[in-house]
Amino acid sequence: GQNIDQPTEMTATEGAIVQINCTYQTSGFNGLFWYQQHAGEAPTFLSYNVLDGLEEKGRFSSFLSRSKGYSYLLLKELQMKDSASYLCAVIGTYKYIFGTGTRLKVLA
Amino acid sequence: GAGVSQTPSNKVTEKGKYVELRCDPISGHTALYWYRQSLGQGPEFLIYFQGTGAADDSGLPNDRFFAVRPEGSVSTLKIQRTERGDSAVYLCASSWPGGPNTGELFFGEGSRLTVL
Numbered sequence: 071g072q073n074i075d076q077p078t079e080m081t082a083t084e085g086a087i088v089q090i091n092c093t094y095q096t097s098g099f100n101g102l103f104w105y106q107q108h109a110g111e112a113p114t115f116l117s118y119n120v121l122d123g124l125e126e127k128g129r130f131s132s133f134l135s136r137s138k139g140y141s142y143l144l145l146k147e148l149q150m151k152d153s154a155s156y157l158c159a160v161i162g163t164y165k166y167i168f169g170t171g172t173r174l175k176v177l178a
Numbered sequence: 179g180a181g182v183s184q185t186p187s188n189k190v191t192e193k194g195k196y197v198e199l200r201c202d203p204i205s206g207h208t209a210l211y212w213y214r215q216s217l218g219q220g221p222e223f224l225i226y227f228q229g230t231g232a233a234d235d236s237g238l239p240n241d242r243f244f245a246v247r248p249e250g251s252v253s254t255l256k257i258q259r260t261e262r263g264d265s266a267v268y269l270c271a272s273s274w275p276g277g278p279n280t281g282e283l284f285f286g287e288g289s290r291l292t293v294l
Contacts, residue, residue, distance in 0.1 A: 103282065115282035
């Protein structure tokens with residue numbers, strides 16, 4: 071079977087750091103993506119990991135451990151505009167499987 | 179256009195009616211996906227096209243759902259005898275030649291379907 075787990079909701083304060091975890095069990099693995107989705111809008115690409123380790127891109131970093139079936143998205147220097155859902159997605163041969171998403175609320 | 183275009187953006191229909199949702203992917207993208215997203219959930223895979231053919235339609239919920247991509251570009255998702263449970267946002271996404279392993283999915287804004 072295929073299963074992707076992430077917390078339903080998280081709250082953090084403006085300027086802080088937040089880590090959103092994702093664990094997965096899939097029949098195939100060719101990479102893990104993180105997408106951001108603001109309410110009522112389409113998902114937009116944040117990061118892609120296919121090898122173990124940390125990928126950094128500005129305020130956003132994503133980590134992958136394939137042996138543990140685990141990833142996290144790290145958001146630094148939180149801004150109000152970071153309030154959104156964050157979707158973890160695993161790709162097998164060609165099919166993306168999405169988690170339910172983590173709703174992040176950034177408080178002033 | 180520069181991005182993935184979906185029409186209509188909103189569709190309200192009555193139970194039992196037929197609906198067509200259209201997706202115009204980014205020019206040159208051979209891979210095209212349809213997903214369905216309900217409130218508070220992640221996108222749920224429906225069907226994947228590589229070129230004109232449906233490479234994987236295992237996510238279509240039942241035989242009331244059908245999708246085509248006759249010329250390898252625009253795709254239409256067709257839903258017959260709509261039911262209230264079909265209400266959701268239907269997202270279309272496309273990616274570069276070679277499929278998603280080369281990079282990200284580009285999503286359209288979605289078509290919000292409401293079945294009364």
